[in-house]
Amino acid sequence: MLKRVHFPTSLLPYLLVAPQVIITLIFFIWPASQAVYQSFLIEDAFGMSTEFVWFENFTYLATDEQYLGSFGRTIFFSVCVAFLSMSAALILAGFADRIVRGATTYRTLLIWPYAVAPVLAGALWVFMFNPTLGIFPYILEFIGVDWNHYLNGNQAMALVIFAAAWKQIAYNFLFYLAAMQSIPRSLIEAAAIDGAGPVRRFWDHIFPLISPTTFFLLVINAVYAFFDTFGIIHAVTQGGPANATTILVYKVYNDGFVGLDLGGSAAQSVILMFLVIAMTVVQFRYVERKVEY
Amino acid sequence: MASITMKDLVKAYGNVEVLHHVAGEIEDGELIVIVGPSGCGKSTLLRMIAGLETITSGDVKIGDKIVNDLEPAERDIAMVFQNYALYPHMSVRENMAYGLKIRKIAKDEIEQRVQEAADILEIREYLDRKPRQLSGGQRQRVAMGRAIVRNPQVFLFDEPLSNLDAKLRVQMRLEIRKLQQRLGVTSIYVTHDQVEAMTLGDRLMVLNGGYVEQFGTPIELYNRPATLFVAGFIGSPSMNFLPATADSGILKFGKAASIPSANHAAGAVTLGIRPEHLVHDDAGPIKITVQMSEHLGANTLIHGVLEGTDTDFVASMLGHVTADPGSTMSFSALTENLHIFDAASGKRIEG
Ligand SMILES: Nc1ncnc2c1ncn2[C@@H]1O[C@H](COP(=O)(O)OP(=O)(O)OP(=O)(O)O)[C@@H](O)[C@H]1O
Ligand SMILES: [Mg+2]
Numbered sequence: 001m002l003k004r005v006h007f008p009t010s011l012l013p014y015l016l017v018a019p020q021v022i023i024t025l026i027f028f029i030w031p032a033s034q035a036v037y038q039s040f041l042i043e044d045a046f047g048m049s050t051e052f053v054w055f056e057n058f059t060y061l062a063t064d065e066q067y068l069g070s071f072g073r074t075i076f077f078s079v080c081v082a083f084l085s086m087s088a089a090l091i092l093a094g095f096a097d098r099i100v101r102g103a104t105t106y107r108t109l110l111i112w113p114y115a116v117a118p119v120l121a122g123a124l125w126v127f128m129f130n131p132t133l134g135i136f137p138y139i140l141e142f143i144g145v146d147w148n149h150y151l152n153g154n155q156a157m158a159l160v161i162f163a164a165a166w167k168q169i170a171y172n173f174l175f176y177l178a179a180m181q182s183i184p185r186s187l188i189e190a191a192a193i194d195g196a197g198p199v200r201r202f203w204d205h206i207f208p209l210i211s212p213t214t215f216f217l218l219v220i221n222a223v224y225a226f227f228d229t230f231g232i233i234h235a236v237t238q239g240g241p242a243n244a245t246t247i248l249v250y251k252v253y254n255d256g257f258v259g260l261d262l263g264g265s266a267a268q269s270v271i272l273m274f275l276v277i278a279m280t281v282v283q284f285r286y287v288e289r290k291v292e293y
Numbered sequence: 294m295a296s297i298t299m300k301d302l303v304k305a306y307g308n309v310e311v312l313h314h315v316a317g318e319i320e321d322g323e324l325i326v327i328v329g330p331s332g333c334g335k336s337t338l339l340r341m342i343a344g345l346e347t348i349t350s351g352d353v354k355i356g357d358k359i360v361n362d363l364e365p366a367e368r369d370i371a372m373v374f375q376n377y378a379l380y381p382h383m384s385v386r387e388n389m390a391y392g393l394k395i396r397k398i399a400k401d402e403i404e405q406r407v408q409e410a411a412d413i414l415e416i417r418e419y420l421d422r423k424p425r426q427l428s429g430g431q432r433q434r435v436a437m438g439r440a441i442v443r444n445p446q447v448f449l450f451d452e453p454l455s456n457l458d459a460k461l462r463v464q465m466r467l468e469i470r471k472l473q474q475r476l477g478v479t480s481i482y483v484t485h486d487q488v489e490a491m492t493l494g495d496r497l498m499v500l501n502g503g504y505v506e507q508f509g510t511p512i513e514l515y516n517r518p519a520t521l522f523v524a525g526f527i528g529s530p531s532m533n534f535l536p537a538t539a540d541s542g543i544l545k546f547g548k549a550a551s552i553p554s555a556n557h558a559a560g561a562v563t564l565g566i567r568p569e570h571l572v573h574d575d576a577g578p579i580k581i582t583v584q585m586s587e588h589l590g591a592n593t594l595i596h597g598v599l600e601g602t603d604t605d606f607v608a609s610m611l612g613h614v615t616a617d618p619g620s621t622m623s624f625s626a627l628t629e630n631l632h633i634f635d636a637a638s639g640k641r642i643e644g
Contacts (some may be wrong), residue, residue, distance in 0.1 A: 012473065186374045190374060193345075194366070194395060194439075195395040273405055
């Protein structure tokens, strides 16, 4: 018979988890419930009157061209960021995996971007691409590209995509490298003896074997692009020009704190909240499960 | 089919030399076993032949071509790894076909060769399974199958049976031997198990600390071990070693005991006698204080120390022999069964 271990009941365990519970309540549950409540209200711009309108904020969003446009942009932005940062990380990890000497140095250098705060990362890219001062517009001029992301919406989008992707490469790199290094060396050697060259080995063996990591990173990167890129956008383009880089998180901020449409902004953030929950569920359902080859 | 020549092979990692001037020739169709204790450089040597490790100096020749700078794929070899190294995301069929697919062999020929190999190894019904759905023994067969479909010039085995249980190991050992003889492919087999080495190899290369101690047939190694190391490594239970002094055909050992020998050695030597070569003989010169005995059924191992010393001694007697702990037993041995080694260098001293 299985013998259970009984602990004497005491206050201590509750005390130990209390800080975490309090933090969650104050900084997550309470604001989240406030947001849900607010999303049912319409308030005039001066805060003089509020009206409870049920789902009107949501139905309005569903028909709002600007909101739907922002939704499309966000998806485009996320796909580009995830694809760019993951493929760059994959290539770097592929090379780092083959290196024996000095591997830790490369690894440390490659991890640094992750430690940079989003706003600083954004500022860095703003400087590099400043149309009058930056080094890249100067170089681009030689190949006939007239760079000005303050005026050109597509260039502005490209810039925030690069900045956001660059910052995430380090994170993806770490996971990819760890995944590659957990593949038994002898398996790759067997493939080499079977006649597969480095490229073939990568596509036939390494890439399929790290597919669980790819799926995991896909979710993480999507979440990152959706929610964590506010700082970069704020520093680089402020959502402009003409809303060309206003992705959903940025629109929440813009409509709420600049446009003072608190109800609409709250409704948007509730939608975002459900998106996060959905992605987290996907992750737990599929990623945590042992992936079958 | 091809012969393999190792010429003055050296492997160094940084300043540390792990293989020292290894040389040897393997004839076409021969099965060579490289045997030695853990860390002696067996895998390193095999991997140098496979092309998975760089060669610090010396040459490896397959056939009459020096292959030092060839990629593993260009050496026309197949290797079976200790952990099998099957591709986990591919079915058994795909695992076996992979090397052929890369060589752009026609689809129906691939299928035919895979089927043939599957028949030989009796893994036909598992062809559509993934490696993780197989037992250890079946995986081992698949790994062998992957090697034989390629029809290479050389098979390399790195401890392929060490993950199997004892019974399966014996069975697979026999199968590998049969398969190798049937296909006639030159093979190198690495193991640290001396029984496996003795039963499998046409010839054995005994490695110790990166040096070749001896390279010869199992019987040569058993009958005329070149060094103390080989003498102790080959044979089970191990050979007994007694410090002795040789003087004009008489070997003095222990407490005033002596035995005649036909050897001309003089001075300090080590006398080696195999446990199974001891004959129970009440007038024998070798007197042992019995400590315990092990009954194995077909024979009995008597453990003790040489009387008046603390040199351990084992005797193997046929059948069931009773010996009380504390009692004394005497043995003799035939002159031709005495092995004499230089006490300082450990080298065999021939008659
Ligand atoms: N990459 C390396 N760098 C430095 N030393 C190494 C390296 N690989 C192996 N060695 C050393 O080379 C020696 C031989 O190793 P090897 O793997 O050939 O041993 P082995 O005979 O196959 O042992 P085992 O029976 O345990 O497999 C060992 O002493 C090991 O420490
Ligand atoms: Mg080894």
